[in-house]
Amino acid sequence: MKKYKKYTILLCAVLTLLLAACSADGQKRQITPDELDPTLNQEIDPDKEVLIYARTSPNDGAWFNRQAVDKFNRSHDDIQILVKDYYGSEEDKAQGYERLRSEMAAGQVPDIIDLAGVSYYQSIQEGYLEDLWPYIENDPDLGRDGVLEAPLKAAEVNGGLYAAFGAVSVDTLLGTASQVGDRTSWTFQELQDAFAAMPEGATIFEFDTSREVVASRLMLLSMEDYVDWETGTCSFDSPGFRSMLEFIGQFPTSKEVDEETAAFADLQALLTEAEERSMKGLQMLDIRATVTLRWLPTRNAEHGGQCAFVGYPVEDGSVGSAFEFAGSCLAMSSACGNKEAAWEFLRMAYLNPRDDGTDDNYAIPVRKSLYDKQKDRLMTEKQEIFPFVFGMRESVTVPPLTEEEVRRFEDFFNSIDKIDITWNRTLIKLVLETCGPYFSGDKSLDETVALVQNRVGLYISEQK
Numbered sequence: 001m002k003k004y005k006k007y008t009i010l011l012c013a014v015l016t017l018l019l020a021a022c023s024a025d026g027q028k029r030q031i032t033p034d035e036l037d038p039t040l041n042q043e044i045d046p047d048k049e050v051l052i053y054a055r056t057s058p059n060d061g062a063w064f065n066r067q068a069v070d071k072f073n074r075s076h077d078d079i080q081i082l083v084k085d086y087y088g089s090e091e092d093k094a095q096g097y098e099r100l101r102s103e104m105a106a107g108q109v110p111d112i113i114d115l116a117g118v119s120y121y122q123s124i125q126e127g128y129l130e131d132l133w134p135y136i137e138n139d140p141d142l143g144r145d146g147v148l149e150a151p152l153k154a155a156e157v158n159g160g161l162y163a164a165f166g167a168v169s170v171d172t173l174l175g176t177a178s179q180v181g182d183r184t185s186w187t188f189q190e191l192q193d194a195f196a197a198m199p200e201g202a203t204i205f206e207f208d209t210s211r212e213v214v215a216s217r218l219m220l221l222s223m224e225d226y227v228d229w230e231t232g233t234c235s236f237d238s239p240g241f242r243s244m245l246e247f248i249g250q251f252p253t254s255k256e257v258d259e260e261t262a263a264f265a266d267l268q269a270l271l272t273e274a275e276e277r278s279m280k281g282l283q284m285l286d287i288r289a290t291v292t293l294r295w296l297p298t299r300n301a302e303h304g305g306q307c308a309f310v311g312y313p314v315e316d317g318s319v320g321s322a323f324e325f326a327g328s329c330l331a332m333s334s335a336c337g338n339k340e341a342a343w344e345f346l347r348m349a350y351l352n353p354r355d356d357g358t359d360d361n362y363a364i365p366v367r368k369s370l371y372d373k374q375k376d377r378l379m380t381e382k383q384e385i386f387p388f389v390f391g392m393r394e395s396v397t398v399p400p401l402t403e404e405e406v407r408r409f410e411d412f413f414n415s416i417d418k419i420d421i422t423w424n425r426t427l428i429k430l431v432l433e434t435c436g437p438y439f440s441g442d443k444s445l446d447e448t449v450a451l452v453q454n455r456v457g458l459y460i461s462e463q464k
Contacts, residue, residue, distance in 0.1 A: 037085035040066065048080045051342055054100055054110035056086045056117030063116035065328045072345050079341050084110065087117060097425075104128055109335040111342050115163055116329065120421040122463065123331070124157050125229040130332040131160035135343045142350055148366050151323045154419040163421060165329040166349035167363035170291040170413065171221070171420055172321035175284055175310045176303040184412055185320050188243040188313040198284055205287045206274045208261050211251040211439065212432075217287070218244055219428050220420055221312060221322050227427070232460050236431075236452045240315035242445060247313065249439050275388040278302065285310070292364050293378055296409055297398045301387040309412045322418035326363030329421070364413075375406060430459060 036042050037055060044050075057063035073080045086096040097117050103109075109128060123129050136142050136152075151168045152161055180186075180194045195204055205214070226241060227234045252260070264270045277283050289299060291309070299307040311320025328349060332342045350367050365371050378401045386395050434455055438448035 035084055037083045039085075040083055042082055044082065045080055048076075048078055049338060049341075051079065051081045051111040051336070051338065051345070053081050053083045053112040054086050054114060055083050056097060056100065056114045058087060063325075063328050064114060068328070068345070068348055072348070076341075079338070081112070081345065109333045111333055111336040111338070112345065113331045113333060114328065115331050115421065117425075118331075119427075120163065120331075121157060121224060121227075122229050124160070124162050128333055128335070129162040130334045130336065130339065131162060132164055132332065132343075132346070133161045135339075135347070136161070136350075139343075139347060142347070142367070146368050147350065148364070148368055148371055150414045150416060151366060151419060154323055154417050155421060162331055163329050164331065164346040164349055165325045165327065165366065166352075167326040167365045168323040168419075169326050169363055170309075170321055170416065171217075171324045172291055172309050172311045174286040174289050174291065174299055174303060175308045177306045177308040178304060179281075179284060180308050180310050182306070182308050184309050184311055184415060185317060186310060186313055187315055187317075188247050191247075191313045195284055199281060202282045202284060203277075204284050206283060207277055208257050208270060208274065209251065209287060210254040210257045211248055212254045213287070214251050215248045215432055215435075216428070218248065218312060219431060221320075221418060222314070223428060223431075227456065227460065229460070234453060234456045234460060236456065237449050241452075242449060243313075243315055245435060245438060245445060245448065248435075253439075279388060290362055292362060293375060293401070293406070293409055294362070296401065296405060297383055298385045298387055300405075301385060301396060301398070319412075319415050319417065321412075321416050322420045323416060324420045375401075379403075379406060427456065427459060430455060 033044060036044075053069065055064050069081050069083060086100045097119075100110075100113075100118070104126075113123075113129070136147060137144055139146075151165075155161055155163045155165075175194075179198070186194075191204070195202070203209075222240075222244065226236050226238070261270060264273065274283070278286070286299075286302070289295075289302075291299060296307075309321060314320045330346055330349070332339060332346060336342050352370075365374065380400050382400060383398050384395050385398055431452055434452045435448055437443040438445060443451070
């Protein structure tokens with residue numbers, strides 16, 4: 001038997017192996033060893049059923065978890081996960097996504113898909129992803145009562161959940177409650193009104209925040225408001241989009257920021273300057289802060305005793321904050337031939353997200369029992385925090401979180417209905433490039449909105 005296996009493995013190097021990866025029509029397709037990620041040194045076992053994992057993020061990044069793949073493969077004698085690379089490098093990741101889409105359109109659909117480089121909403125509309133709610137509901141260790149529903153509901157599309165992730169943090173704008181109000185939502189005009197009351201020399205964000213940073217954050221969090229993949233339409237000719245462009249236009253370009261900060265010796269000097277300005281009340285909002293229950297005492301200390309989860313400005317009165325993934329975010333393909341095995345792999349993220357590369361100092365676990373354990377610890381133990389790490393190096397010991405502090409955070413957490421699932425980067429790039437002449441003063445707002453509406457409309461029709 002050993003001799004037979006040795007001969008078979010040798011044959012793999014020169015012949016195409018007939019592995020059980022699934023296709024859109026339910027037929028098995030051929031996969032050659034050279035299709036697999038060459039950096040992972042994967043050994044193909046022809047005696048095992050295969051699940052193909054489409055990697056669309058760096059193999060050393062937070063999104064892709066090699067350890068989880070290895071753990072699954074070690075614990076199964078009859079199934080193995082093989083990783084196929086659709087990322088390559090930072091330079092060609094867009095081409096990798098287009099290659100994946102082309103292969104799926106041709107029926108070569110992977111079993112498990114890393115959502116880091118995939119258009120989530122578009123993939124759902126095209127029927128490539130499996131609804132995971134039935135798997136969660138029937139899982140003996142999870143169920144609806146065993147998960148925090150707010151982030152999962154935020155990831156829903158028409159009632160279906162197509163993304164598996166084990167932990168989140170919150171992407172928001174933080175301010176001092178006494179300056180911006182104890183609120184979780186505001187419009188662009190309300191933000192400008194609050195900024196008008198700030199002292200001379202103040203900035204809205206960190207003083208080295210560029211137009212590109214502001215634009216990318218706002219676009220990522222709002223694009224689904226303007227594009228409907230189901231109907232193949234877009235609606236950029238709206239007051240909300242116009243207000244957003246006017247807001248973005250007031251910030252300096254990245255080149256201008258680089259010129260302004262060239263005098264600083266290094267990154268630490270930049271961060272020290274930003275923190276000292278914040279300590280002096282010359283910065284209204286923090287755009288780079290991690291917000292979790294663990295970090296709540298630190299953020300309160302940095303904002304005069306109580307931070308406001310004010311969020312990004314929106315025109316419809318909704319909460320201007322979103323969930324972010326802490327660790328990998330995966331999907332099961334609707335064409336997967338062994339969905340039970342694929343779910344067995346995906347559920348690992350929920351059961352123990354720390355195995356998935358996350359840290360509960362920076363993340364909130366989606367599994368309720370893990371969150372309750374984290375919350376109980378924070379409500380019974382003192383914490384040593386380091387507010388303004390660079391501007392003020394001394395640590396401060398703070399008491400355990402109170403019921404009121406936890407309630408306030410949970411009310412905010414449960415009110416969030418957006419999630420930062422990777423959008424179509426090509427589309428966002430198209431919108432930003434089209435808006436460039438407006439930001440440089442070469443086109444009017446009306447002309448720009450009309451161009452965006454036209455170009456995005458054409459792009460969407462080409463994708464159908």
